[in-house]
Amino acid sequence: MSHQAAVLTAPGHFEFVQKEVLPTAPGEVLVQIGVVGVCGSDIHMYQDGRIGNTEILSPLVLGHEFMGVVVAAPEGTLDGDDKPLRVGDRVAVEPHVACGHCRECREGNPNLCTHHTFMGVYPRDGALQSFLNAPSHNCFVLPDAVTDIGGAMLEPLGVALHALRLGHVAVGDTAAVVGAGPIGLLLVQLLKLNGVTALHVTEPLDWRRELAQKLGATSAASGVAPEHDSLYDVVFEAGWADASVQDAAVLARPGARVVLVGIPGNDAMTVQHSLARRKGLSLIFSRRMAHTYPEAIRLVAQGLIDVDQLVSDVYPLADVTRAFERHANYEQGVVKVMVTLPPSQPEN
Missing domain, CATH: 3.40.50.720 (NAD(P)-binding Rossmann-like Domain)
Structure with missing residues (x-):
């Protein structure tokens, strides 16, 4: 089965391709992506083909601030807050995937893990695609008080x-x-x-x-x-x-x-x-975040932090280049740019 993805193939250039929906590995769930935020680090990669000393060496799907809906999960799966995770749950997904075993992880600093991968940073694909496999413990169920856009904003709030x-x-x-x-x-x-x-x-x-x-x-x-x-x-x-x-x-x-x-x-x-x-x-x-999603969700759900007010622009995936260019050029009124993906089914 395949689905659509916006792939960065060269600095400043996205191509739409059909990617295979990969089988989930043990401990993973399949998430249908709903909203993806455009981050300053995405702009670095979009413009320069790199972020810091990490160079993009092959086509990459960007996007690390995102939420979606769980469409496949084994019974008994728990999320990152040790709560049941079920098909149909709206979830925010922490993009940083730590090994869980190194000294940094054992000392409670998974953001400093030297064996990590990060969704949307080379070499791991991110969320500018219809479906994405994610570790269940990186998923956090969203309460009704948090909008879809608010769910995608939890990553920058965590930072x-x-x-x-x-x-x-x-x-x-x-x-x-x-x-x-x-x-x-x-x-x-x-x-x-x-x-x-x-x-x-x-x-x-x-x-x-x-x-x-x-x-x-x-x-x-x-x-x-x-x-x-x-x-x-x-x-x-x-x-x-x-x-x-x-x-x-x-x-x-x-x-x-x-x-x-x-x-x-x-x-x-x-x-x-x-x-x-x-x-x-x-x-x-400060490097990324450590153990922030549950607190960030509560802050937004209780109205203590307003994340939706920061969103100035929302574009469909088809206009992803325009979304990135508006952010990159700091056009009048731009603050936070979001990309939405329509509900879809994998193609056989």
Whole structure:
């Protein structure tokens, strides 16, 4: 049986192909994909054919922020929260597949697993296709209060939640976020929820600055201004990890924590050593997420975090190139781009 997939065959070029629906391995379920988010890391791979030092060496299906419906699952299957998983369940799928056996996994840091694979990052195909096999423990059943689009947004929310934890934010802290893309805007909401007393955002795009203030930022600017130099207890860099890293260091007060979330396109970042050293900054590197989906689901289901408001564009799979180009070019009004896949049946 076959189904449709959008395959990245060269930088900037998708081809629609028919892929075989593979038999599920032990511990896997078959998920019919419903919604896929376009991430900044997807844009790196789409434009450059690589992400960091990982090069795409053969055609690849992108897409790691996604939800779908379980269409095949053995009886007695449990999801990642040890809840029953059944055919017909709407699920969000964590794309990171850790080995579960290495030291990092045993110590509770599966996001640091050195033997992992990641859906949508070479060499493992992702979700821009009608059907995908996924480990059952990577699936999390969605309550009715979480929309399909909200389910796909749980992956970036998990990234933001993991970064927040690494920053050890305390009630009463002052905080800054560099970059008001989806991750930065989710951090704004999480920081507000955690009781910071000042929350500054830097972002060059005016519509994103406005949304940041609507979601809880107490001030916003297009770049680093002198009046915000060295003010903040904790700073989150959520941009492209280029000049944004230096901006984060400038905003941080002496002794502050700077959490680096962004991924540079060329695997290089720049921060003035003397500035970071003289301030005695703690530079904390955040990699993906660890044990966040259950908490992220509760935050969204209870209305504590608004993920749907970040979605500016929704395109069908047939328009996947347009979806990626709109994000890549930062066209007016773009914040978060989603791709939807229509219900379908595998073809014989």
